[in-house]
Amino acid sequence: MNVRTLCLGILAFDEASGYEIKKAVEDGMFSHFIEASYGSIYPALTQMLADGLVSVREQAQEGKPLKKAYSITEAGRKALKNSLHELPQQDKFKSEFLFQALFREQVDPQHLEAVFNGQMEYLYDELSTIEECRQSLEPGSGHAFVNGYGHAVVSAAIQYMEESRSSLGLLARKPISSDAAE
Amino acid sequence: MNVRTLCLGILAFDEASGYEIKKAVEDGMFSHFIEASYGSIYPALTQMLADGLVSVREQAQEGKPLKKAYSITEAGRKALKNSLHELPQQDKFKSEFLFQALFREQVDPQHLEAVFNGQMEYLYDELSTIEECRQSLEPGSGHAFVNGYGHAVVSAAIQYMEESRSSLGLLARKPISSDAAE
DNA sequence: CCTCACATGTAATGAGTTACATGATTGG
DNA sequence: CCAATCATGTAACTCATTACATGTGAGG
Structure with a gap:
C-alpha cells in the first residue's frame, strides 16, 4: 500500500x-x-x-x-x-524486535532489557489507545473489527512477554513511577 | 533494519x-x-x-x-x-489487511471474502511453520522465544478472526480438501 | 516438452525517509 | 526564554523491488 x-x-x-x-x-x-x-x-x-x-x-x-x-x-x-x-491478499507478521530477541546472547544485557521494556511500553500504550478508540465508535463499523483484532493480538503479545520475562533473565518490570508503599 | x-x-x-x-x-x-x-x-x-x-x-x-x-x-x-x-527500540504492529477490513463496505463482498480467507490461510500456514521450527530447536535458544511469541500472536489472530467471521457476513470456511466424514 | 528448483547476478525504477526551511502561538 | 504544538512544504538521499539476463538438471 x-x-x-x-x-x-x-x-x-x-x-x-x-x-x-x-x-x-x-x-x-x-x-x-x-x-x-x-x-x-x-x-x-x-x-x-x-x-x-x-x-x-x-x-x-x-x-x-x-x-x-x-x-x-x-x-x-x-x-x-x-x-x-x-492490495496484496496476505499480510505477514514481521518484527524487528524478534530479531533482536533472537540474538539476546550477543547484546549487552542492559540493552536487551531496554529493548524488552521499550517493546512492553509500546504494547501497553497500544492497548490503551485501542481502548480509547473503542469508546468513540459506532458499533458495527470497520473500526470495531480493527480494534478488536488489535486488542486480541496485542494482549496475546503482552501475555507471552510477561510470561517469558524470567526465562530471559530479566527482572520484573520496575514500577512506572513513584507509587505509594503497599 | x-x-x-x-x-x-x-x-x-x-x-x-x-x-x-x-x-x-x-x-x-x-x-x-x-x-x-x-x-x-x-x-x-x-x-x-x-x-x-x-x-x-x-x-x-x-x-x-x-x-x-x-x-x-x-x-x-x-x-x-x-x-x-x-535498531529501533520499538516495533509496531502494522497491517494492510486491517486497512482492507476497515473499508469492508466499500469493496465487493466476494473480494472481502477472498481477502479474509487469504489472510486465514496465511495464518494457519504460519502456525504450522512455527510448529515445525519448534521441533528442530535446542531449548533455550533465541529461536524458542521467537517461535513462542509468533505462536501466541498468530493463534490470537486466528481465534479473533474465526469469532468475527459471522459478524462480517462471511460463511464458515469451506473444507480445505476432500476430508473423510467424521 | 515444459515447468520447477537450483543458482547468481545487474539495472532501472520507485517509494519513501531524513533533514532542511519557515514561522506563529502557547505554556512552563 | 525555551520547548512544544500547530502548520506546510522541498530536496537529497537511501534502500529495496521489479524485471531482466543466464544456465543446468530433474520430474511429470
Missing part, C-alpha cells in the same frame, strides 16, 4: 489537513496500517489534488498558519475502491 | 549462500523479521565481502551452478552486534 491510498482512506471518513493525517497515522484511529511522514503525505496530497482525487478548502486561522482541509472527491472514492481491490 | 544486518544475523548461525538466505527468509527459520529479495541479498553479500564482514568459499558442484557459501568473519560479528544495538 502506498501513502496515497492511506490518505484517501482517511479522507473517506472525514476531511483533514496533511498535519491531521500525520497525527491520525501516528497515534490515532489510523495508526494500525502503515507509517507515513510529512515528506510523503504532503506530496501525495498535492499530487492527488492535481489528479482530481481530492479537493481543498483553505482556512485562514487567526494567529495560526493557513490550514488546508482536503476532502475526497467522487473520483477519489473510485480510486480508493480500486486500490483496495489491488 | 536493513538486508545487510539480516544476512549477517543468518550467517552468525551458519554459513549460507545467497539462495539459501532467501529461502530462510521466505519460509524458514528467519521468516519473521523482514522481507528480502535476491536483488537486495546478492548486492549486500558482495558489499560485505568487500568490507571484510563475510568470507566466501566457492563450491563447484557437478551438474549444478557454482555455489558460494558465505561465512561471517570476526569483523562481521562485531558489525552485527553494533547494528543490533542501533
Whole structure:
C-alpha cells in the first residue's frame, strides 16, 4: 500500500489537513496500517489534488498558519475502491524486535532489557489507545473489527512477554513511577 | 533494519549462500523479521565481502551452478552486534489487511471474502511453520522465544478472526480438501 | 516438452525517509 | 526564554523491488 491510498482512506471518513493525517497515522484511529511522514503525505496530497482525487478548502486561522482541509472527491472514492481491490491478499507478521530477541546472547544485557521494556511500553500504550478508540465508535463499523483484532493480538503479545520475562533473565518490570508503599 | 544486518544475523548461525538466505527468509527459520529479495541479498553479500564482514568459499558442484557459501568473519560479528544495538527500540504492529477490513463496505463482498480467507490461510500456514521450527530447536535458544511469541500472536489472530467471521457476513470456511466424514 | 528448483547476478525504477526551511502561538 | 504544538512544504538521499539476463538438471 502506498501513502496515497492511506490518505484517501482517511479522507473517506472525514476531511483533514496533511498535519491531521500525520497525527491520525501516528497515534490515532489510523495508526494500525502503515507509517507515513510529512515528506510523503504532503506530496501525495498535492499530487492527488492535481489528479482530481481530492479537493481543498483553505482556512485562514487567526494567529495560526493557513490550514488546508482536503476532502475526497467522487473520483477519489473510485480510486480508493480500486486500490483496495489491488492490495496484496496476505499480510505477514514481521518484527524487528524478534530479531533482536533472537540474538539476546550477543547484546549487552542492559540493552536487551531496554529493548524488552521499550517493546512492553509500546504494547501497553497500544492497548490503551485501542481502548480509547473503542469508546468513540459506532458499533458495527470497520473500526470495531480493527480494534478488536488489535486488542486480541496485542494482549496475546503482552501475555507471552510477561510470561517469558524470567526465562530471559530479566527482572520484573520496575514500577512506572513513584507509587505509594503497599 | 536493513538486508545487510539480516544476512549477517543468518550467517552468525551458519554459513549460507545467497539462495539459501532467501529461502530462510521466505519460509524458514528467519521468516519473521523482514522481507528480502535476491536483488537486495546478492548486492549486500558482495558489499560485505568487500568490507571484510563475510568470507566466501566457492563450491563447484557437478551438474549444478557454482555455489558460494558465505561465512561471517570476526569483523562481521562485531558489525552485527553494533547494528543490533542501533535498531529501533520499538516495533509496531502494522497491517494492510486491517486497512482492507476497515473499508469492508466499500469493496465487493466476494473480494472481502477472498481477502479474509487469504489472510486465514496465511495464518494457519504460519502456525504450522512455527510448529515445525519448534521441533528442530535446542531449548533455550533465541529461536524458542521467537517461535513462542509468533505462536501466541498468530493463534490470537486466528481465534479473533474465526469469532468475527459471522459478524462480517462471511460463511464458515469451506473444507480445505476432500476430508473423510467424521 | 515444459515447468520447477537450483543458482547468481545487474539495472532501472520507485517509494519513501531524513533533514532542511519557515514561522506563529502557547505554556512552563 | 525555551520547548512544544500547530502548520506546510522541498530536496537529497537511501534502500529495496521489479524485471531482466543466464544456465543446468530433474520430474511429470
